[in-house]
Amino acid sequence: MAVDENLKIEMGKQGVFVTTLQELYNWGRRSSVWPMNFGLACCAIEMIATTMARYDLARFGAEVFRPSPRQADLMIISGTVTKKMAPQVVRLYNQMGEPRYVIAMGACAISGGPFKQGYNVLKGIDRYIPVDVHIPGCPPRPEALLDAFITLQKKIDAQSLTGENRPRHLNPEGQGEFPVPEQGEHDLEPPSNTLVWPAPMVIR
């Protein structure tokens, strides 16, 4: 239930503040997204730089990096996900409380990057967990991570609390547990979670 923007401005001029529960709820959520204190490779260095004084992620309410997945809202996949690490990444994601978001940072996290054809590198973390924002770059600049963060905030702002498109945690039938891949004899089993990642069609 949204309030008409013009009406809101008009009433604001008269000293009446109008809002909706949804707006308040989303404002609160997007203004205190706590990322998980977790880095995988060189992108993590850029992530750390983003939180430091020059770029200052704290301006967006995300200064508290939580060392426990139980207290974190956002997982920044910062770096190469090896097949040895992938089950642990999915397990950490499962341990986070809802609502939770994922930013895949850098070429490796979104596709395997320069190591894509390697025998030990996962071809993108979106094969196992749903990713909200992908950032290209090798590594992405701190500005790119800030941009991804603002994109995520816009996404949170646009979420409606009811109806078909409500987020997973408000849907009693929403599936919150994602299967952790097994380390098999030749590869991870299964090689991807087809519910999260149906292999996209490549048109040539």
Add this chain to the structure above:
Amino acid sequence: MKTIEEIKAAIEAAVPGAGVEIINNPSPSAQHSLLLQRETALAVAQFLRDDAELAFDYLSNVTGVDWLDKEIVEKVKVKKTVTKTVDGVEQQVEETVDETRKRVEPGYLETVYHLYSMAKKHGPLILRLRTANRTDQVELPSFTPIWRSAEFQEREIFDLYGIVYTGHPDLRRILMWEGFKDHPMRKDYVEPDDFEYEPTAHDAVAKRAQEHQAKVAAAQNGGAA
């Protein structure tokens, strides 16, 4: 530092029956190496470390090489007795005939060690060790008891090439997980068929992606029929 020939002579004087072989490097770097025998390698390594003059106290690098079976084609001249009719008379005549022979030189796995001396400030000395074949006789003596720095690198070679180091204190996989069956750095390693999404494929990857698509299409058609 002594030349490689002098080192070879010193080894053979100290370790009887060492059977060391010099492998020449024809490139401008001229980094010649010593091929050791599996049986005497440990004694030779001990000598190289403890000898007062050589004193190779630092093992900087260990790596593996996979040599596949090599087919060698040779032209040989062979004498043959051929029955011929010369001037209307049948005769046994000896003739030299060219014959091409093919033989297969069996492949092996190789470990290469680079040794330096911190005390004497010389090096590198390059050692090679070869397994008997690539499949079932892949044991080599471990140099970890002599140089501790070999421990992790030998584990890595065990992981990626499948060379088994006898005498290694803790031979486990180090990069891949326990239960992984393949050795990814071997030349005959086949990676899992995960080419379902290759948006910017080219060359070998494009070929694998096409093969994957063909396989998927065949499976779908098979399911429909």
